[in-house]
Each structure stands twice: as structure tokens, then as C-alpha cells.
Amino acid sequence: MKFHHIGILVSNLSYGLKIYKKIYKNLKHSKTIIDKKIGVKLKFIHEEDKILYELIAPYGKSSPITKLIKNKTSILNHVAYKEKKFDEKIKYFKKNNFLQISEPLGAKAFKGKRVVFFMTPLHHIIELIED
Helix, strand or coil, X not given: CEEEEEEEECCCHHHHHHHHHHHCCCEEECCCEEECCCCEEEEEXXXXXXXXXXXXXXXXXXXXXXXXXHHCCCCXXXXXXXXXXXXXXXXXXXXXXXXXXXXXXXXXHHCCCEEEEEECCCCCEEEEEEC
């Protein structure tokens, strides 16, 4: 697996971007990506040669992250990795008691490549991105 990004939940992308601009002087960011299938809108942000963050806001009434934001839980939401052997890694995680918490879906942010989320036995979330 190759590290890709850290996902952070925000109630509003503009507000999240404003806060990160206070942290990083030369912040770069992507265009807003709306993924209706997953129920989120997002923006990737980074400072030159630094860690890539994904700001994630709810989109639509049935967004899976609305309750988390409201309850202020899992705000530092996940660590994402690109994985060439995507299906094999899913089987491996399941075999090792990682709880699959989403179905593999093509993600707009990754040009239709599949993503899937797992809760680890340590109770944090890993996102696998098909590479």
C-alpha cells in the first residue's frame, strides 16, 4: 500500500479551507468534487511537497457523514492508501478482522477507480483506493 491522504470531515468546505489557509501559507487546493453516489463533496488541499488532505463535507440528505459531523466524532476520519492489488487487499483485511464499512464504489475523485473503507481493530478507518 502506498500512502495517499488523510481525510478530514468538515461541515462546510469553504470554512475548512479558510482554517487550513491559516495553518499553511502556500496552500494549494483542487476544485470542489461532488460525488452524489457517495453523498459527499470534497476538496484536496496541500502545501508544496507536504501531506495531502481531503476535506469532506456532506452532500444530500442521506450523506453518511452528516451524523458524524453533528456529533463531532471521527472528524479526523481516515488514512487513505493506493493499492494495486485492491481485491486481494480487501480479502486480506476481512481475513484479519478489519470490518468493511462500505461497498467498493467508483469514486469521482479518482476518475472512477474504486474505493472501500474499513474499520481497523484499532478503531480507525482506512480507505483503500484502487491503483
